[in-house]
Amino acid sequence: MGRELALITTIFKKDLVSEFRAKESVVTMVTFSVLILVLFSMAFEPSRRTVEEILPGLIWMSLIFSGILGLNRTYARERFNDCLIGILSTPIAPYQIYLGKAASNLVQLLFVEIITFPLYFIFYDLNLKGSLGILIIIMLIGSVGFILVGTFLAALTSNLRANEALLPVILFPLLMPVLLAAIEATSAVFTGLSLDQYLPWIKLILVYDLIFLVMPLLLFDYLMEVD
Amino acid sequence: MKLIPLLKKILFGSTFVSMLTALYLVFEWVPIERQMGPVQKIFYFHVPSAWVAFLAFFVVFVASIMYLKTKAEVYDIIAGSSAQVGVVFTAIVLITGPIWGRAAWGTWWTWDPRLTTTLILWFIYLAYLIIRNSAKGNEKNYRLAAVFGIIGFIDVPIVFMAARWWRTIHPVVFEADNIGLPPSMLITLMVCLLTFTLLYFVLLLKSMKIEQVERKIQNLKSEALKAY
Amino acid sequence: MIEGINISKTYGSKNVLRDISVRIPMGEFVAVLGPNGAGKSTLLKILALISKPDSGQVIIGDQSLINTPGELKRKIGIISHSSFLYPELTAYENLQFFGRLYGMDNLEAQIIAVIKKVGLLLALNEQVYTFSRGMLQRLSIARALIHNPEVILLDEPFTGLDQHGISLLQGVLRDLKSNHKTILMVTHSFEDGMNDVDRILILNKGQIAADFPTENLLSEDLKRIYHEKVAC
Known part of the structure; x- marks a missing residue:
């Protein structure tokens, strides 16, 4: 167990170090997500009342769009210099690669969220009616679901031509449940509904997270198979 | 050896007979529904199409698992062909649904859970076909498609659950269901369901045949090119 | 010692390898020659x-021990024409990364030892993207040998190397051989690295077309045999 965890953290650390050193995706992700925020606010000029209705959707859409940029980079880095073959020639199991990469992608996405989130409150002059703690939990479990599926499907598309364009097309339909649930739950916290009114959504997100933690563990071997 | 062609003939024959019967029942026999008029007859195509679509995607799911387990080419061909047929029937559902909705509720589209799920389903299997076609003849891509065929199917119930909760939290504009069909309508529907199911298998076989021939041609071509 | 027994592999309807058996005893250096598409690199990856x-098995080292694939992989090192290195990481971090994947203890001392061997000690903490081609090649050799493998597999290692790189790699191969390592090299060159080869396999259309020792073999003979076996 300890040994397996060590392999996962090895991948995790390697990805984070090379990412934060190259600053390729994190900087792009943050910039892109702030840009979306600014452009949307120009495009819709939301009034105080409508802000609460559209903002949760906007937050999640901008996160997912900028998250895609990072996901596309994850395996591009491994294809360069054929590093993936190097990794696969060591004793590490494919699912350990997956978990390490998912963890690193999650940290990157959370980093983007930490920077952009306060900006939403400033740009849209929002005051949160519900609990901040629950909002943070929703952001966290929603991001986990997105990253678990995203890291898995990015491995799939990295084998294909035109993979960068393909990832959103195959990822978004599968993301629909978690995205919808996260938006609904976020919106409920914004408008200050009581917890039992949106608890089903939180449960749905957790079920989704669990299913898409188990499925990749079962199937990731097939994505890493080398011909 | 003779058995399979014979079964195929029986399948094609019974599809033909059943199709004629279904058409007769729908357009001649079953009475016109009082409230909605002739447009209600869409129901006999819409519901069976939806059933066939789900059946087709279930076949994709099972065949994908079998392909990953056995690596036998035939399962990949079944999965790919079934997905094609499924996407076509999902498209029929998505086209007939709004026509019906326009007549019944006065609006083309509602975010009814079933309609929403069907739409997402259509996107999922379109994505599946894109993956499968993005580099023909490359075995690795069939494996990737199989993985997606499994994970996509697993996603469907969650999509449906999410769509349903979404609609119960928001105000429900339309009651979608008319429960309790009169016997004549029920019989017609059943015959239509049977017909569409048979049609699915006919189309699946045809589609598989096309794929097999395509692969054969591809192999012959690459053999021929090797000679140079 | 590394042995492949009755190995077959098909992609769709193409038979890439047809029932191939190879055995390389400890300390032997074997080169695998063959035209493109003969199945050389597939054999190496297997x-x-x-x-x-699809069928067949691979045995590495003492076969009386039951080994998991993970343990077996620890006995193999791969040197390829690709470096398998991450440009943003330093030389040290790259070696550390792969060392950890091999689950090595006492990693730091091992890294220093292997980096000294390839003469990159001064560049230890430099990011790899600043490296010249020659340095990159030396580091990729260090990467392959970090876990002190028994068996070295080389995949077209001379591709894209200049004269200096070629002689460096030849030196490494000679060194490995004198340390009784088992070596298999896939190549399409008749000259590079051939000096120390004990045995040559010619692979054609997924089968072994010839298998002969290199003792007293002239390079003209090799070319003649190769063309005889591959042309038909």
Whole structure:
């Protein structure tokens, strides 16, 4: 167990170090997500009342769009210099690669969220009616679901031509449940509904997270198979 | 050896007979529904199409698992062909649904859970076909498609659950269901369901045949090119 | 010692390898020659346990021990024409990363030892993207040998190297051989690295077309045999 965890953290650390050193995706992700925020606010000029209705959707859409940029980079880095073959020639199991990469992608996405989130409150002059703690939990479990599926499907598309364009097309339909649930739950916290009114959504997100933690563990071997 | 062609003939024959019967029942026999008029007859195509679509995607799911387990080419061909047929029937559902909705509720589209799920389903299997076609003849891509065929199917119930909760939290504009069909309508529907199911298998076989021939041609071509 | 027994691999309807058996005893250096598409690199990937054969098995080292694939992979090192290195990481971090994946203890001392061997000690903490081609090649050799493998597999290692790089790699191969390592090299060159080869396999259309020792073999003979075996 300890040994397996060590392999996962090895991948995790390697990805984070090379990412934060190259600053390729994190900087792009943050910039892109702030840009979306600014452009949307120009495009819709939301009034105080409508802000609460559209903002949760906007937050999640901008996160997912900028998250895609990072996901596309994850395996591009491994294809360069054929590093993936190097990794696969060591004793590490494919699912350990997956978990390490998912963890690193999650940290990157959370980093983007930490920077952009306060900006939403400033740009849209929002005051949160519900609990901040629950909002943070929703952001966290929603991001986990997105990253678990995203890291898995990015491995799939990295084998294909035109993979960068393909990832959103195959990822978004599968993301629909978690995205919808996260938006609904976020919106409920914004408008200050009581917890039992949106608890089903939180449960749905957790079920989704669990299913898409188990499925990749079962199937990731097939994505890493080398011909 | 003779058995399979014979079964195929029986399948094609019974599809033909059943199709004629279904058409007769729908357009001649079953009475016109009082409230909605002739447009209600869409129901006999819409519901069976939806059933066939789900059946087709279930076949994709099972065949994908079998392909990953056995690596036998035939399962990949079944999965790919079934997905094609499924996407076509999902498209029929998505086209007939709004026509019906326009007549019944006065609006083309509602975010009814079933309609929403069907739409997402259509996107999922379109994505599946894109993956499968993005580099023909490359075995690795069939494996990737199989993985997606499994994970996509697993996603469907969650999509449906999410769509349903979404609609119960928001105000429900339309009651979608008319429960309790009169016997004549029920019989017609059943015959239509049977017909569409048979049609699915006919189309699946045809589609598989096309794929097999395509692969054969591809192999012959690459053999021929090797000679140079 | 590394052995592949009755290995077959097909892609769709193409038979890439047809029932191939190879055995390389400890300390032997074997070169695999063959035209493009003969199945050379597929064979190498199967022997390296990266790719699974459709049938057949691979035995590495003492076969009386029951080993998991993970343990077996620890006995293999791969040197390829690709470096398998991450440009943003330093030389040290790259070696540390792969060392950890091999689950090595006492990693730091090992890294220093292997980096000294390839003469990159001064560049230890430099990011790899600043490296010249020659340095990159030396580091990729260090990467392959970090876990002190028994078996070295080389995949077209001379591709894209200049004269200096070629002689460096030849020196490394000679060194490995004198340390009784088992070596298999996939190549398409008749000259590079051939000096120390004990045995040559010619692979054609997924089968072994010839298998002969290199003792007293002239390079003209090799070319003649190769063309005889491959042309038909």
